[in-house]
Amino acid sequence: MAPIFLLMSTAPFSWIRPEPHGIHVVPADCWIDPSKPVERALVTHGHADHARGGHGRTIATPATLAIMELRYATREGAEPVEYGETIRLPGGVDASYIPAGHVLGSAQILLEHAGERVVVTGDYKRRADPTCPPFQVVPCDVFITEATFGLPVFTHPPVQEEIGKLLNALAEHPERCVLVGAYALGKAQRVMAELRAAGYREPIYLHGAMEKMCRLYEAFGIDLGELRLVSDYPKEEMRGRIIVSPPSALNDRWSRRLPDPVTAMASGWMRVRQRARQRNVELPLVISDHADWHELIRTIEEVDPAETWVTHGREEALLRWCQLHQRRARALALVGYEDEDE
Ligand SMILES: [Zn+2]
Ligand SMILES: [Zn+2]
Numbered sequence: 001m002a003p004i005f006l007l008m009s010t011a012p013f014s015w016i017r018p019e020p021h022g023i024h025v026v027p028a029d030c031w032i033d034p035s036k037p038v039e040r041a042l043v044t045h046g047h048a049d050h051a052r053g054g055h056g057r058t059i060a061t062p063a064t065l066a067i068m069e070l071r072y073a074t075r076e077g078a079e080p081v082e083y084g085e086t087i088r089l090p091g092g093v094d095a096s097y098i099p100a101g102h103v104l105g106s107a108q109i110l111l112e113h114a115g116e117r118v119v120v121t122g123d124y125k126r127r128a129d130p131t132c133p134p135f136q137v138v139p140c141d142v143f144i145t146e147a148t149f150g151l152p153v154f155t156h157p158p159v160q161e162e163i164g165k166l167l168n169a170l171a172e173h174p175e176r177c178v179l180v181g182a183y184a185l186g187k188a189q190r191v192m193a194e195l196r197a198a199g200y201r202e203p204i205y206l207h208g209a210m211e212k213m214c215r216l217y218e219a220f221g222i223d224l225g226e227l228r229l230v231s232d233y234p235k236e237e238m239r240g241r242i243i244v245s246p247p248s249a250l251n252d253r254w255s256r257r258l259p260d261p262v263t264a265m266a267s268g269w270m271r272v273r274q275r276a277r278q279r280n281v282e283l284p285l286v287i288s289d290h291a292d293w294h295e296l297i298r299t300i301e302e303v304d305p306a307e308t309w310v311t312h313g314r315e316e317a318l319l320r321w322c323q324l325h326q327r328r329a330r331a332l333a334l335v336g337y338e339d340e341d342e
Contacts, residue, residue: 013118013141014026015093015114015116016111016118016142018144018309018332021334022035025089025093025095025113026091027090027091027092027093027113028093029091030042030059030089032109033049033051034055035334035335037052037053038056039056039057040056040057040059041058041059042060042095043064044064044107044120044121044123045060045105045107045122046064046067046068046106046185048071051067051071053072055077056077057078059095060081060107061080061105061107063105063216063220064106064107066216066219067104067185067216070212070213070216081095081097082097083098083107084097084098091113092113094112095109095111095112096110096112097110098119099132099136100121100135101125101126101127101133101134102122102125102186102289102290103131103132103185103186103289104217104222105132106122107122108120108121108122108124108136110140116142119138119140119305120144123289123290124145124146124290124291125288125289125290125291126291126298127295129190129289130194130197131189131193131217131222138303139304139305140303140305141306142307143300143303143309144308144309144310144332145296145300146291146313147310147311147312147318148290148313149268149290149291149296150293150296150310150316150318151317152293152317153293154268155271156271156286156288159194159287160198162285162286162287163194163195165283166180166191166195166264166283167195167200169262169264170242173240173262174240175259176239177205177238177258177259177261177262178243178261179243179255179258179261180244180265181246181263181267182244182247183246183342184210184213187266187267187342189214189217189222189224190287190289191244192204193222195225195242196224196225200225200242201225202226202241203227204227204241204242204244205228205233205241205244206244207245207246207249208229208230208231209246209249210245210246211227211229235257235259238259243258243261247265247267251263251280262283263281263282264281264282264284264285265283265285267287267342268292270284270285270287271286288342289342307329308327308329308330309329309330309331310329315332316331
């Protein structure tokens with residue numbers, strides 16, 4: 001796609017350079033969410049398309065570093081930064097980590113250099129989430145926003161509505177169980193925490209692949225209530241229960257030993273009927289950890305940057321919207337960022 005606003009190398013903000021495998025902070029020679037190993041990486045959050053292993057040094061929030069340690073079995077080069085803390089990088093660049101409201105540990109990164117301010121959101125959402133602090137609006141000159149759900153058709157319903165559907169299905173089918181497919185980092189714990197917020201006190205049963213990440217959330221003070229492993233209990237025990245598994249387990253051999261599950265899936269993509277059908281989902285739950293269309297444009301209005309750079313999803317409609325509203329904008333051609341598993 002042709003950028004609507006083309007930057008020349010002599011233009012302002014030339015110290016921050018989008019490259020195919022990440023955003024290069026030139027004076028500090030470090031990269032934000034690089035998709036290949038680099039000497040110094042600033043990582044916004046623990047999802048696999050942002051947090052890769054093998055960097056010399058990794059600067060991230062303590063929770064993101066713990067998630068990366070769980071994934072990559074190493075803490076080598078880990079440098080924690082708390083929310084609100086500012087660190088000095090080489091070349092006169094300051095970096096601050098600010099809540100993004102996406103998953104535990106997720107941060108926007110504010111970069112300041114030569115009087116210019118650039119915010120890289122990573123992934124974010126604007127809805128309240130009991131598992132992480134809310135997104136903060138930070139004024140800046142360049143706002144680099146994700147656009148996973150950057151089409152007007154994507155409007156996420158209130159999460160309480162979707163949790164209500166889940167609880168209704170459970171009440172209607174006491175002889176069955178409700179099996180919820182949810183991505184193991186973030187979505188699964190949010191669904192559990194929202195169930196607790198809705199007053200659900202029964203134990204929640206887990207696929208074994210969920211356990212370590214749930215324990216990590218608990219170690220960071222997120223109360224998920226009583227969790228049990230499906231493998232520790234007989235099939236009969238699963239009737240009338242909520243079970244959470246990775247989406248990949250919804251229709252595999254593992255789920256066949258459950259008592260006639262109502263198959264549910266929690267994802268922003270459940271707005272698209274075809275996606276629900278592809279996964280044989282009986283109960284689609286539109287629960288997303290990304291901003292929907294209205295939240296994306298509201299965020300751009302609230303941040304009110306001189307320039308908006310759009311990446312990581314459906315850039316075109318958001319570019320068009322910026323153009324119509326006299327906002328300078330461009331699309332970045334970063335590769336390897338996918339939120340299929342959102
Ligand atoms: Zn993410
Ligand atoms: Zn992402």
